[in-house]
Amino acid sequence: MNVQLHDTRALTADGANRAARITVARGDGIGPEIMKASLRVLQAAGARLDIEEVELGEKVYLAGHSAGIEPGSWDSLRRTRVFYKAPITTPQGGGFKSLNVTVRKTLGLYANVRPCASYAPAIATRHPGMDVVIVRENEEDLYAGIEHRQTDDVYQCLKLISRPGCEKIVRYAFDYARAHGRKKVTCFTKDNIMKLTDGLFHKVFDEVAAEYPDIANEHWIVDIGAAKLADSPEAFDVVVMPNLYGDILSDVAAQITGSVGLGASANIGEHVAMFEAIHGSAPRHAGMDTANPSGLLLAGVMMMVHVGQPEVAERVHNAWLRTVEEGLHTKDIFREGASRERLGTQAFADAVIARLGQMPQVLRPVSYVGNPPVPARAPSPRKPTEKVLVGVDVFVHSTQGVDALAAKMQGAANGRYELSMITNRGVKVWPGGLPETFCTDHWRCRFLAKGGAQFNKPMVLELLGRVHHAGVDFIKTEHLYSFDGVPGYSLGQGQ
């Protein structure tokens, strides 16, 4: 594949002494405390940062901005291209849009990267050998949020998967593995059921994997893959998956490391990147100096690698490992007998600062200096195909039995079109349905041109006119296309 390469690091810091411009939001709840602690550690480690601050979250929501961000903040994000974000509180009640989804989609942050490592014996976990990185597609899948109620009974959410979307995320996973010296990339999908959407993700995974012979690859069906990940996470290295599975399994993976409070994530796009802890604003802990700043600090470590200051990232991460292995713990990870001292948020930051330049003795040290950058790439140019209309699925709202519906639809077809099947929730119920199949009021009637002739758009319009005159309540259509001779639609279940 021919790809264009953008190195976003070069956009943010291109010289050893040049400060990286970043946008900082201190957030809500425990956000301001953990951001203060994290920035203190980064700056003590020699981070060269030129900081712009923006207000974001609860106050902004309540001031009438439905996505929790002021219009002017976008200018800062587009200027600095790097966003260090503390957690925010989403106010209760309707009408508030998810700030994270808005920022990710508006700025094209397609890759969500979550390292999930356990820190045994310093932090108790059932999985001491775990060191997994979840790479989640961040922009598409069911998260397009395109939903409709279509009948009394049935609601729909559209799952959109694109070839460029798959290619960008899969390639990012392999580039990440290569840059971080990782050995294997695993793909999770449910393509035994969703043969076109998840099937595309799997197909693109196989194509891209072939370009990285130095990295092992494998595919798991997501259900058994998830079970294996929860049970034996040490069997995985980098795992890439579509948005919904990634959303769920990255939380599972973070939880089984021993503490969600330590989780960090990066959201990477071609132009902008955002770094944050995976936990929320924990409002009940706000202002008490008890919150653990580690998730945000480790997100800061990922940010320092991204802006081309890997030596700072390495100093901070190794000092943090040293602090944690010495049993200096915040309340959430403190265990009587196992921990040495319980520290507040700022005292924990001081302990990390005091260990800058030291290496962990028990936990494995990290190294970032010398790693190649992970490029954010544009997808391959689109390949035009020969797209031929071969039929149409007409969806209808009906409470009549299937035989009565079939009779009306055959009447509408008027010998010109062939009614090839009727399904209910995907299962074929005509011809030859079983009385045991439960049917809702939402039916799909598949029409093909008689004798394998081609369909065209005027035929679709004419057919819909006939269906309407037959008194059938059609609610939507889906065109059936073949692309270079390959059907671009699934068969009915049982067909």
Ligand code: NAD
């Ligand atoms: P949460 O992650 O804020 O807190 C859940 C619990 O986890 C807390 O009660 C606390 O016991 C513990 N916890 C979390 N982070 C901790 C830390 N750093 N140190 C110590 N303990 C910690 O989840 P929630 O209570 O469901 O959500 C609170 C608010 O955060 C909500 O308004 C939610 O919308 C928001 N939220 C924001 C983000 C984000 O900004 N990225 C993410 C998730 C939730």
